Amino acid sequence: MNPNIPFNKPFMTGRELWYIAQAHTNGHLSGDGSFTKKCHAWLERQTGTARALLTHSCTAALEMAALLAEVQEGDEVIMPSYTFVSTANAFVMRGAVPVFVDIRADTLNIDETKIEAAITPRTKVILPVHYAGVACEMDTIMDIARRHGLIVIEDAAQGIMSTYKGRALGTIGHMGAYSFHETKNIIAGEGGALLVNDPTYAERAEIIREKGTNRSQFFRGQVDKYTWVDIGSSYLPGEVIAAFLWAQMEEADTITARRMALWDGYHAALKPLEERGVLRRPIVPAECVHNAHMYYILLESLEHRSNVIASLKRQGVNSVFHYVPLHSAPAGLRHAVTPAPMPYTDSLSDRLLRLPLWVGLEPELQRVVTALTEAV
Numbered sequence: 001m002n003p004n005i006p007f008n009k010p011f012m013t014g015r016e017l018w019y020i021a022q023a024h025t026n027g028h029l030s031g032d033g034s035f036t037k038k039c040h041a042w043l044e045r046q047t048g049t050a051r052a053l054l055t056h057s058c059t060a061a062l063e064m065a066a067l068l069a070e071v072q073e074g075d076e077v078i079m080p081s082y083t084f085v086s087t088a089n090a091f092v093m094r095g096a097v098p099v100f101v102d103i104r105a106d107t108l109n110i111d112e113t114k115i116e117a118a119i120t121p122r123t124k125v126i127l128p129v130h131y132a133g134v135a136c137e138m139d140t141i142m143d144i145a146r147r148h149g150l151i152v153i154e155d156a157a158q159g160i161m162s163t164y165k166g167r168a169l170g171t172i173g174h175m176g177a178y179s180f181h182e183t184k185n186i187i188a189g190e191g192g193a194l195l196v197n198d199p200t201y202a203e204r205a206e207i208i209r210e211k212g213t214n215r216s217q218f219f220r221g222q223v224d225k226y227t228w229v230d231i232g233s234s235y236l237p238g239e240v241i242a243a244f245l246w247a248q249m250e251e252a253d254t255i256t257a258r259r260m261a262l263w264d265g266y267h268a269a270l271k272p273l274e275e276r277g278v279l280r281r282p283i284v285p286a287e288c289v290h291n292a293h294m295y296y297i298l299l300e301s302l303e304h305r306s307n308v309i310a311s312l313k314r315q316g317v318n319s320v321f322h323y324v325p326l327h328s329a330p331a332g333l334r335h336a337v338t339p340a341p342m343p344y345t346d347s348l349s350d351r352l353l354r355l356p357l358w359v360g361l362e363p364e365l366q367r368v369v370t371a372l373t374e375a376v
């Protein structure tokens with residue numbers, strides 16, 4: 001009997017422990033040491049953002065973005081409901097109200113044609129989420145934001161190494177957030193980064209990240225006192241995490257290429273099933289270069305999906321679905337508003353299934369395809 005194929009398996013490059021040992025030898029274990037600086041420089045070079053700041057999670061980066069945008073009690077933040085809870089929570093924690101907009105049937109990203117109808121005098125932020133590392137229609141979203149004077153914060157948790165019309169995801173809006181959680185492409189266990197694209201936010205971002213102090217400016221010799229100057233929290237990771245992450249960043253091109261080969265492998269192998277009408281494969285618009293974060297399929301119904309998951313499981317293949325749409329979750333009902341019907345969110349979230357995709361899956365890919373062909 002073949003061993004079970006897990007849904008996810010974190011990939012280690014092999015240099016993580018070596019860099020952690022170096023951090024140990026350096027004797028600098030709190031944040032913003034030499035490994036954090038390497039990661040910041042890599043992110044700024046790789047994406048072209050004005051200022052990258054490592055955080056202990058994407059959740060933390062979104063919380064920082066909510067503080068920097070100065071959202072107040074009752075301000076509205078337009079976002080999809082088909083997303084992870086942190087997209088909404090970071091703003092609900094500031095008293096803001098998520099306003100959910102339906103997604104597009106092709107990319108499962110926020111439907112940019114439905115954003116303007118959701119804007120009210122209280123709207124402050126538009127929050128596109130780049131699902132599966134495939135970009136939202138950012139030109140349209142930025143144009144809407146400019147015309148209405150809104151701030152754009154990109155949840156690019158899944159979007160590292162992806163681009164939209166040649167620009168890195170997370171760098172198109174005023175701010176963007178990456179995740180290095182172990183389920184993402186480039187990992188640190190738990191970790192994230194805030195990309196500050198509009199430089200007017202950069203100085204305050206450093207302060208908010210360092211407990212509301214001007215410590216970063218103090219270390220650069222720009223001020224002669226280190227003191228409490230604003231609200232803030234502790235949003236930075238320690239050097240052990242940054243050392244691990246640096247090993248991953250060094251291999252980001254290889255990791256992305258290997259994931260892409262797996263993604264392309266699924267995509268070619270599942271074409272006949274799509275032609276038979278038993279599933280739909282992901283759709284990537286021409287202007288989007290994606291990072292193979294995820295391979296998902298869309299099945300006929302919730303019942304069909306449950307049967308496919310059970311059949312795959314019997315054949316030793318672990319598949320998963322997500323998300324419970326936030327507009328129907330208990331906290332979503334309490335804290336958010338949903339001004340219009342959400343037909344695509346409701347239907348697609350019932351029918352989406354994610355297949356295993358991790359570096360090292362190569363020898364097992366055909367087994368997943370065979371099991372799925374049997375299951376559908």
Ligand SMILES: *Cc1c(COP(=O)(O)O)cnc(C)c1O
Nearest residue numbers: 057058059084086157179181192
């Ligand atoms: C993973 C994820 C997050 C949260 O990332 P953490 O680093 O775990 O905080 C937020 N939004 C989306 C869309 C995600 O996929």
